[in-house]
Amino acid sequence: MLLKSLKLKDFRQFKGEQYVSFSNDPERNVTIIMGENGSGKTSFAQAFRWCLYGETDFSDPILLSRAVSENMLPGDEHEVQVDIELTHNNTDYFIIRRQKYRKDPSGRIVSASGQNKFVVGYKADDGNMKYLPDLDTHIKIKEILPADLSRYFFFDGERIEKMSKDIHNGKSKDIGEAVKSLLGLNAFISSSQHLKKVIRRYNDSYSGNTDSQIVRLISEIKQLEEEEEKITARIAELGNLEELAQDECEKLKARIEKSHDSEQLSQQRKAILHKLETLDVGRKEKLSLLLKLFNANAPRYFPKKMMKNALVMLKNAEALDKGIPDIHARTIDFLIKRGFCLCGNHIEVGNDAFNELNKLRDYIPPKSVGNLISEFTAACEEKTKSTETFSDSFNTNVRDIFSYEDTKADLEDDLLKINERLKGLEDVGSLAKDLMSYEKNIRDYKEERDEQNQILGAKRDALKNKSQERTCLSQGSAANRKIETYRAYAEYIYNTLNEEYSNKEAETREKLAKTINEIFKNIYNGGFSLSLDEKYNVLLSADGSKLPQGDDIETSTAQSISIIFAFIAGVIKMAKENQNSDDRIAQTEPYPLVMDAPLSAFDKKRINTVCDVLPNIAEQVIIFIKDTDGELAENYLDPKVGKRYKFAKKTEFETDLTEVG
DSSP: OEEEEEEEEEETTEEEEEEEEOOOOSSSOEEEEEEOTTSSHHHHHHHHHHHHHSOOOOSSOOOBOHHHHTTOOTTOEEEEEEEEEEEETTEEEEEEEEEEEEEOTTSOEEEEEEEEEEEEEEEOTTSOEEEOOHHHHHHHHHHHSOHHHHTTTEEEGGGHHHHHHHHHHTOOTTHHHHHHHHTTOHHHHHHHHHHHHHHHHHHTTOOOTTOHHHHHHHHHHHHHHHHHHHHHHHHHHHHHHHHHHHHHHHHHHHHHHHTHHHHHHHHHHHHHHHHHHHHHHHHHHHHHHHHHHHHHHHHHHTTHHHHHHHHHHHTTOTHHHHSOTTOOHHHHHHHHHHTBOTTOOBOOTTSHHHHHHHHHGGGSTTTOOHHHHHHHHHHHHHHHHHTTTHHHHHHHHHHHHHHHHHHHHHHHHHHHHHHHHHTTSOOHHHHHHHHHHHHHHHHHHHHHHHHHHHHHHHHHHHHHHHHHHHHHHHTTOHHHHHHHHHHHHHHHHHHHHHHHHHHHHHHHHHHHHHHHHHHHHHHOOSSEEEEEOTTOOEEEEETTOOOOTTOOOOOOHHHHHHHHHHHHHHHHHHHHHHTTOSOSTTOOOOOOEEEESOSTTSOHHHHHHHHHHHHHHSSOEEEEEEHHHHHHHHHHHGGGEEEEEEEEEEETTEEEEEEOO
């Protein structure tokens, strides 16, 4: 596949029709397109993908030029179009994609429903143009360049490191199949699939009209084949599920490693929360004790000063000494009425005993308060003594409560700081729990896959036995003997082809690994080597070291960029070599490289190496270069440059393409 030209019509920054023809000169196979950032390099590169596959990486899905849409009135319609002319298998193809847009009554630009047109035409041997039916257009594009692999030929330099990690870590699910197709193994795969269908048709063609056993065997064999397919599909599904789970495990491990500080911070946070909870409990206990202490002592404590003052005043009062304890006025009345005193003296009106008793009546209840004062004095003395420790106890509890508040404030401040640090981190405990779940899933998938493989083996043994039994019974029917012969031939060819494919695939993969490694060592001189596993994942290892199976060395940015260039260049080189291969089944054709700002991540030494390696490997190179890299790239690429263009930025929304020199 070689690109001949690209025409844009009102696509993004490119207002009106803009046309570029690419260099097809074998000696000067490089086309350079230069421009500053924001001038339209990425839009131009994305035009290839949109025209071929109807896809872009733009966040804004509207492709219509802003310079055009701003002048449209509500109800107006306008069409975006990209045309690509290319050569594939010595046939010239013309690929056109159109999308109509309109401005709605609110002034928004929207895609006109059903107005996306995709046309693929080609120049026939008679020189006339012919067009493929709509249902065949996508099939033809897939044959020319599968969409899954197109991003390795039409790629953005800013995403090159991510692309490298995809092939480095096996994240591209269909990359192996796409590479096999590009390296000429697709014919084997298609032939094998066709023969499998042929064998199935023969299996369905046996006649059981005269033999009930044949009828039974036909039914049993068909059922076994269906079960075999289901089990095989389930095994493949389990393999995919295991890969996805393994991928999630790797992501979780990376996230756990990145957030390893969060575990320690989480423990600190947990300890602080526990301290705050303990403080809260202690504070509540102290506060409860304080309230009990206050309620019990306040009625005695606050009048304490007044009681002390009263005791001083009452200390020398006469009434305190003249009263007789426990003597009441009723006692005196009783003694006078009885006529003699407790001491035995006679009492009568007017004598000395009578007069003394009447004097005493002034100092005893109910007429005297002397005894009450005495009792009050005793009570005051008892109450003042009982509250002597209240003040100290109360102050101690208050200080403890304030101390709790200060400690709580400090802990809450620490908690706030930890929470701020944890905002950018993830909960390692939660991640570890998810990791354990995925690891369990992997174990379950492996266990089920082993079980399914055992079942599959039993089914295949049963199928083999039934087929042999059917073969024996088929000898009694001429028609069945004929079918048996045809089926045997088809199975022989199928098995032979699969064996040849396995050998060819292993040989191709080994050759690709060697090619990639040679290119990698030219680009990156660091004592490392590349290899490919069975799924075409790229592994990096130190020269001379033996790593455990499945182990790999973590890549640096420079290594990652070199890996993707080596991988792409290796596939292109082998496809180019297969073009002249004597093996007609494995013959392929070369592919171009369309690169958007691929040199920015390289140092000067590697820019020189890349500029030297890629044009010599690829049949065609179309490279978009930033103005800042332009002079350096021009110096290195000059002997290989066949055409030069420049993006002339007119406004933020409009760019013109002009040919230089």
